Amino acid sequence: MLFVGTLLASPAMGSDLVYTPINPTFGGNPLNSSHLLAIASAQRTATASDAPKTDTSSGTGGTGSSTSQSNVDLFISQLEGRLLSSLASQVTDAIFGSNPQNHGTITFGSTIVVFDRSDVTHSIDLTITDTTTGQVTLISVPQLVTSP
Numbered sequence: 001m002l003f004v005g006t007l008l009a010s011p012a013m014g015s016d017l018v019y020t021p022i023n024p025t026f027g028g029n030p031l032n033s034s035h036l037l038a039i040a041s042a043q044r045t046a047t048a049s050d051a052p053k054t055d056t057s058s059g060t061g062g063t064g065s066s067t068s069q070s071n072v073d074l075f076i077s078q079l080e081g082r083l084l085s086s087l088a089s090q091v092t093d094a095i096f097g098s099n100p101q102n103h104g105t106i107t108f109g110s111t112i113v114v115f116d117r118s119d120v121t122h123s124i125d126l127t128i129t130d131t132t133t134g135q136v137t138l139i140s141v142p143q144l145v146t147s148p
Contacts, residue, residue: 083108091115095124117143 021028023036069077087108094104095115102117114127126139 087111087113091126 024030024033094101106113110132112129116125124141128137
C-alpha cells in the first residue's frame with residue numbers, strides 16, 4: 001500500500017513539445033517537396049485554363065473575339081435583371097407596402113403577375129404567367145398572423 005502511495009505522490013515528468021513543419025516552404029525537410037507536389041497535383045481539379053480553346057464567334061460581322069459573352073449580351077442580361085428586379089419591387093410594394101392591397105395584377109411586357117391575399121389560408125398566392133410561352137408559375141407565400 002505504501003508503494004501505491006509513493007507512485008501517486010511522485011511528480012510527473014515530461015518534455016517540451018516541439019513542432020517540426022512538414023512543408024519545406026515553412027522550414028520543413030526539403031526532401032518532402034516532391035512528395036507534397038505529387039499529392040497536390042493528384043488533388044487538383046480542372047480549371048478554366050485547362051478547357052480546350054474554342055472560337056465562339058458566329059462569323060456574322062462581330063468582333064471575332066473568343067469570349068463566351070460579348071459586351072452587348074452582358075449589357076442586355078444586366079438590363080433584363082434590373083427590369084425584373086423593378087417588377088419584383090412593384091409586386092412587393094403592392095402586397096406589403098404602405099398601402100397593402102388584397103389582390104391585384106401587374107403586367108410587365110409578356111409577364112403578368114396576379115396576386116391574391118387569402119384570409120382563410122393566411123397566405124398570398126401569386127400566379128406568374130409568361131404570355132409568350134404560356135408557362136404559368138404558382139407561388140404561395142405564408143403570411144405572418146398575429147393574434148390580438
